[in-house]
């Protein structure tokens with residue numbers, strides 16, 4: 476095997492993000508990521524090290540890719556292991572036999588990209604992993620000459636949500652199972668479909684989301700299949716000896732009128748059912764961190780996390796100590812915000828009552844450097860795009876006193892989040 480070297484350099488200040496995006500839009504295998512605070516961006520193209528074909532991108536396989544990278548890549552004076560990143564998305568439930576419905580993404584996806592652009596604190600840098608750096612200067616020259624990419628919205632038709640009666644029945648069945656004490660909480664997902672009526676540049680759509688929507692902005696594209704998300708939810712951010720995670724669960728509407736929005740937030744903070752739903756997630760996450768021997772800190776009361784059309788209860792949670800990122804992710808996922816509690820029983824129930832495989836929906840999506848720093852979000856407010864067809868997914872936490880009609884409305888609003896954001 477040719478020796479691969481990690482070349483990192485600062486970008487010339489004249490290069491604009493919209494030119495990088497223009498260049499990316501003519502590349503293959505894209506991973507575009509921007510955090511919710513818009514302080515970090517990671518935009519990548521190509522793959523240099525990937526999971527063997529036919530193998531599930533499990534947490535162990537991902538860890539092994541990073542190990543292989545460290546064993547075989549060479550650094551230069553200006554690059555560090557921080558510049559070598561694994562990107563991708565794991566599966567929500569790798570045991571679901573129906574994941575084949577997700578085509579290109581049926582095994583999840585994890586790889587080390589060939590070219591990565593990273594922005595931290597207003598400074599862009601590029602990393603190329605290759606046999607030599609001869610491609611780097613021509614690439615910079617090409618990007619500098621490109622026009623700025625303009626944002627694009629999507630034209631969608633034939634929007635159809637999963638049938639009401641069928642879904643409300645599954646909520647009622649779940650409530651009954653909870654009342655019989657099989658589990659305390661289960662998150663049930665609902666789907667919607669729509670057709671793209673015009674061709675679009677997905678990088679330009681991602682740019683539109685980045686310019687108009689709160690939350691993370693994530694696009695995964697491989698062989699003309701896309702997974703796109705504007706999730707508000709962090710699964711975990713990893714810094715040396717620190718993991719920052721949190722519980723996002725409990726939902727109400729948002730409102731353009733600030734007074735009304737505040738009123739809705741106040742009601743949500745006082746709502747017994749939502750607080751209970753939220754608390755199950757807080758306890759679930761805390762106990763995972765404690766079992767990993769981390770020192771856990773969290774405020775005793777939730778705060779509000781707002782998206783364009785919704786408001787959620789949110790409790791930030793940190794763990795300090797010896798952090799092994801992929802082990803933490805493996806244990807956290809799915810948190811009771813997406814699976815339920817207890818975890819194994821909830822996931823088995825989801826597999827039984829939901830009509831489709833979740834694939835990447837609700838799964839950890841993000842990046843991790845060879846220095847074990849990085850961040851994973853929870854892939855909600857998301858859609859899979861296959862041959863002009865978009866499949867949207869949304870879930871709601873079901874507890875003992877959930878009402879099927881209210882939960883139906885909540886999933887409807889969540890399904891609408893990305894639909895509205897893509898088309899307006």
Ligand SMILES: C=C(O[C@@H]1C=C(C(=O)O)C=C[C@H]1O)C(=O)O
Pocket residue numbers: 662708723724725726787812813837855856868869870871872889
């Ligand atoms: C499952 C989703 O959202 C999750 C469930 C929530 C809830 O039940 O209140 C809130 C935020 C998310 O953790 C989704 O948006 O699809």
